[in-house]
Amino acid sequence: MGKTMEEEKKVKKLKKVPIRYLWDGMVLSDDLYNENGKVLFIKAGERITEKTIEQLRNLGTVDDCVMVCEEAYQEIMKQKDMPxxxxxxxxxxxxxxxxxxxxxxxxxxxxxxxxxxxxxxxxxxxxxxxxxxxxxxxxxxxxxxxxxxxxxxxxxxxxxxxxxxxxxxxxxxxxxxxxxxxxxxxxxxxxxxxxxxxxxxxxxxxxxxxxxxxxxxxxxxxxxxxxxxxxxxxxxxxxxxxxxxxxxxxxxxxxxxxxxxxxxxxxxxxxxxxxxxxxxSYKEERLPFDILAKMKANEYPGLDEKLTVVFVNNMIRHFRKRKVMMSDGKMGIVAYIPPNDINHPVILTHGIAKQVNREWYCKKVLEE
Ligand SMILES: [Fe+2]
Missing domain, CATH: 1.10.3210.10 (Hypothetical protein af1432)
Structure with missing residues (x-):
């Protein structure tokens, strides 16, 4: 009976993690369980492989999630610091x-x-x-x-x-x-x-x-x-x-x-x-804004202009509201991309909207 309570206690401490957050080669310092915490899937110290991840996916777990203890949860969430x-x-x-x-x-x-x-x-x-x-x-x-x-x-x-x-x-x-x-x-x-x-x-x-x-x-x-x-x-x-x-x-x-x-x-x-x-590029990451601007300005001759406009206009829609790192190291959000001046988007930093220029420009598009 006591054991069950202990088990229940453990279940309560478990945290939900989407399977997609696991990666090939990771070794967790704590056990990994199914969605109700009752079935042990992967033991602490065991190496997770692509095959393991595939198997977990195929199990059809609720929300495609597994459960881990606090320590392992923190390890997974630290992935932002990974190479x-x-x-x-x-x-x-x-x-x-x-x-x-x-x-x-x-x-x-x-x-x-x-x-x-x-x-x-x-x-x-x-x-x-x-x-x-x-x-x-x-x-x-x-x-x-x-x-x-x-x-x-x-x-x-x-x-x-x-x-x-x-x-x-x-x-x-x-x-x-x-x-x-x-x-x-x-x-x-x-x-x-x-x-x-x-x-x-x-x-x-x-x-x-x-x-x-x-x-x-x-x-x-x-x-x-x-x-x-x-x-x-x-x-x-x-x-x-x-x-x-x-x-x-x-x-x-x-x-x-x-x-x-x-x-x-x-x-x-x-x-x-x-x-x-x-x-x-030996200088910096190539920014999609610059490439799309060049495409629209017909810098790649021989392409169909009308279809290029369809391509460019639809592509820029997906870069709105994206986070960017600016040349001064500040983070910003793409507020507006002028359709006829794509490589000069308007960026929102600390509530102030400003258009990029030669001195202040986007260095990198960041993930959310
Ligand atoms: Fe080709």
């Missing part, structure tokens, strides 16, 4: 990006040994991405994509990001579900031809020779050749033509104007954004 890479991984696990990235990596790996991309693999990721876009946590999404990438992860991340961004454009343009799926698929597969380009060229950390550049320029053709007739014509077309420019100066077919499909135009826009946002 940036670990924080990044938590966000990516929570968003489901890690799982999708692995699936993309798997079918990109298959391409290296096959003449065609397995349709079922591409279709499965396409469906997951399309489903995820509805009701998506945009803050987590932007934290997954707005990061410099490790060289060996470049293609899988880029493929997945363009799948998401293409799909978002489909929603913003109020396209029917089937079209959105095709757009997602085109984004996912647009650069798969890069698996046919020698790594010493693809990953060369230097300016390419003209000859090497000509080899890189073959990748949209390779991408389309890897897609057999199971793939919709609109997907194959967008994949082949994502580097065409409206003025006819693009490649591989030097198409211009109306000859470039809407899907190909959208893929080009998303491609530019993702390439810019992930670019490594």
């Amino acid at each position: 940036a890479e670990i924080q990044q991984k938590i966000v990516e696990d929570r968003f489901g990006y890690t799982k999708l990235k692995k699936e993309v990596q798997y079918f990109l790996g298959m391409i290296e040994h096959a003449a065609e991309v397995e349709y079922e693999g591409a279709e499965a990721v396409t469906e997951e991405v399309t489903k995820k876009i509805q009701g998506m946590d945009f803050q987590d999404f932007f934290r997954c994509i707005n990061v410099p990438r490790k060289i060996d992860e470049g293609l899988q991340r880029h493929s997945l990001n363009i799948a998401f961004l293409n799909g978002m454009m489909g929603y913003w343009l109020k396209m029917p579900e089937e079209k959105i799926q095709m757009l997602v698929m085109a984004g996912l597969l647009h650069d798969i031809g890069k698996t046919r380009i020698p790594e010493q060229i693809l990953l060369a950390p230097r300016k390419l020779t003209e000859e090497e550049y000509q080899i890189i320029k073959k990748h949209p053709v390779y991408s389309s050749e890897l897609l057999d007739e199971q793939y919709d014509e609109s997907v194959r077309d967008a994949v082949r033509h994502h580097h065409e420019k409206l003025d006819g100066s693009g490649y591989p077919d030097k198409l211009s104007g109306e000859k470039i499909s809407v899907f190909a135009r959208i893929t080009s826009i998303c491609d530019v954004y993702d390439a810019m946002v992930s670019e490594r």
Whole structure:
């Protein structure tokens, strides 16, 4: 009887923690229980792995939460002090990006040994991405994509990001579900031809020779050749033509104007954004405001202006009310982003609204 009371006492002291706050590699100094504190899930000192987290998720606990004692609760909540890479991984696990990235990596790996991309693999990721876009946590999404990438992860991340961004454009343009799926698929597969380009060229950390550049320029053709007739014509077309420019100066077919499909135009826009946002800079983090401002000011010639405006205006909506760190070290909140002066947002600090300028500017977009 006494034991039960003791148990009940312990239950009362337990605190609720969402499973998404746990991360691969963490070791808690106290036990972890189910939602009513009666079933011990993980013992103190035991290493939590990705598999454990997956198992906990599959249990279908109430609110996807587990219970831990005060000490372990504090440890979990201290995650804000963790190294940036670990924080990044938590966000990516929570968003489901890690799982999708692995699936993309798997079918990109298959391409290296096959003449065609397995349709079922591409279709499965396409469906997951399309489903995820509805009701998506945009803050987590932007934290997954707005990061410099490790060289060996470049293609899988880029493929997945363009799948998401293409799909978002489909929603913003109020396209029917089937079209959105095709757009997602085109984004996912647009650069798969890069698996046919020698790594010493693809990953060369230097300016390419003209000859090497000509080899890189073959990748949209390779991408389309890897897609057999199971793939919709609109997907194959967008994949082949994502580097065409409206003025006819693009490649591989030097198409211009109306000859470039809407899907190909959208893929080009998303491609530019993702390439810019992930670019490594020795100075400071690349801010989405600056990239979006440049896109709107037509600094990337050849993109469809009307579609670029749709992309930019919808993207800036998601940066309103976000916390930012200013050049003087103060925290602020984005109060307003002037649609025609995107890189000069109005920032609220201590109740005072002020527009950024050359001396006082945003250094970093922060998480909530
Ligand atoms: Fe490309």
